[in-house]
Amino acid sequence: MKYKNQNKNNELIALVEVLKGKGIVTETEIKNIKLKNNRNDK
Amino acid sequence: MGEITPINPRVIFVNETEPSDKTEGKLWYNTINNSLYTSNGSAYVILEMNLDDLNKQQLQQDLNILINSVASSSTLNDYEDMFVDIFSDATGTDNTINTTDTTAVFDTNKYVYQSFEESADLSKGIAQTTDDGLETVFNTNYTADENIIISEIILENNASQQNNVVINVKIGSDVIATDTFNFYANQTKTVSFELSDYTKIIPKDTIFTIEVLNGNFYCKTGTTFDAGDYMTIEEGTQTIPGSSGVEVSMTAMKLGWDSSKPKLIIKTNAQTIEENPIAHQIYSDNSTTENGTINYDISFDNGINWVTDQSLNTKNASVHEGENMIIKLNLNGTSIDDKIEAKNYGVMLFY
Numbered sequence: 001m002k003y004k005n006q007n008k009n010n011e012l013i014a015l016v017e018v019l020k021g022k023g024i025v026t027e028t029e030i031k032n033i034k035l036k037n038n039r040n041d042k
Numbered sequence: 043m044g045e046i047t048p049i050n051p052r053v054i055f056v057n058e059t060e061p062s063d064k065t066e067g068k069l070w071y072n073t074i075n076n077s078l079y080t081s082n083g084s085a086y087v088i089l090e091m092n093l094d095d096l097n098k099q100q101l102q103q104d105l106n107i108l109i110n111s112v113a114s115s116s117t118l119n120d121y122e123d124m125f126v127d128i129f130s131d132a133t134g135t136d137n138t139i140n141t142t143d144t145t146a147v148f149d150t151n152k153y154v155y156q157s158f159e160e161s162a163d164l165s166k167g168i169a170q171t172t173d174d175g176l177e178t179v180f181n182t183n184y185t186a187d188e189n190i191i192i193s194e195i196i197l198e199n200n201a202s203q204q205n206n207v208v209i210n211v212k213i214g215s216d217v218i219a220t221d222t223f224n225f226y227a228n229q230t231k232t233v234s235f236e237l238s239d240y241t242k243i244i245p246k247d248t249i250f251t252i253e254v255l256n257g258n259f260y261c262k263t264g265t266t267f268d269a270g271d272y273m274t275i276e277e278g279t280q281t282i283p284g285s286s287g288v289e290v291s292m293t294a295m296k297l298g299w300d301s302s303k304p305k306l307i308i309k310t311n312a313q314t315i316e317e318n319p320i321a322h323q324i325y326s327d328n329s330t331t332e333n334g335t336i337n338y339d340i341s342f343d344n345g346i347n348w349v350t351d352q353s354l355n356t357k358n359a360s361v362h363e364g365e366n367m368i369i370k371l372n373l374n375g376t377s378i379d380d381k382i383e384a385k386n387y388g389v390m391l392f393y
Contacts, residue, residue, distance in 0.1 A: 001125065001126055002124070002313075003123070003126060004122070004124075008122070010119060035389070
């Protein structure tokens with residue numbers, strides 16, 4: 001079954017890409033933030 | 043005040059034949075096929091409960107939960123399209139599984155890694171010389187000496203045509219493999235259960251039963267039955283066909299580590315996607331023990347090129363051009379102790 005992402009936040013994604021490009025954050029740090037948020041949701 | 047009809051204390055008939063009492067509303071539990079019947083006043087009709095609508099609702103909910111689970115495994119929620127399916131049956135809820143090329147074993151609601159050693163003929167009925175009369179069932183109990191799967195049972199009909207013959211493999215009253223067929227005179231019938239939706243593993247030291255119903259078998263007393271290496275025939279009452287009736291033999295497969303099959307796959311059919319994604323990420327509700335692992339291969343050009351051995355829950359950027367996606371979930375084992383299960387998959391595509 002195909003599902004189209006209806007909640008994509010292009011501005012946020014672009015901002016993160018800029019931060020990554022400037023070496024301010026890394027992919028691992030972004031993942032850790034996401035994991036922490038997920039835990040807080042529960 | 044009207045006449046009060048006393049309630050017949052007999053609530054339900056439990057019998058192998060239809061009761062002569064046809065009072066409307068009476069219930070009959072048929073011990074042959076374990077089904078419940080109700081009388082319409084003149085005959086007993088099977089009582090069926092159709093749960094299709096409920097099951098459909100449940101599966102739709104499961105798909106929505108799966109979509110949420112897959113999405114939450116995405117770091118930035120920056121995927122465009124997601125393709126999901128649940129292994130609620132061998133073909134998947136959305137029928138995306140290629141059951142021809144899939145080598146993992148389907149079990150109830152999941153695919154599992156299970157390695158089988160090569161099969162061998164294990165059991166064969168041996169007729170004696172003294173005819174002991176006509177029986178309508180064949181029924182023999184065994185103990186599994188290893189973890190086994192009954193892959194095939196061969197019946198030889200040396201008698202007249204018999205219709206609606208039912209063969210069951212049972213653990214207690216639980217039917218784990220079944221088939222129904224018309225059986226012609228002098229026919230050899232091979233019933234194959236291997237990797238079917240209904241076949242389950244028989245654990246070591248479990249007693250199981252092979253039964254054949256609705257046949258007319260000339261049976262012998264004192265018949266011996268060679269049970270082979272992986273099972274032992276149980277002492278007690280056995281009804282075994284003789285040379286003038288139906289002979290039964292079967293093939294079982296021992297579960298064991300087959301080094302020629304270290305990897306079993308769950309493969310999807312080709313699914314049309316927006317062409318040329320730049321990355322992919324797959325989620326699968328799975329469990330592994332010992333040294334078992336799970337990863338995936340993906341193709342975007344209908345199986346011509348493959349990106350292999352990709353990690354789950356990771357945005358992987360190895361791609362090639364194409365618009366026909368096939369996924370292979372790899373269940374990788376290293377020994378008989380490895381257990382790997384997968385219940386669903388969800389792939390996110392990035393552009």
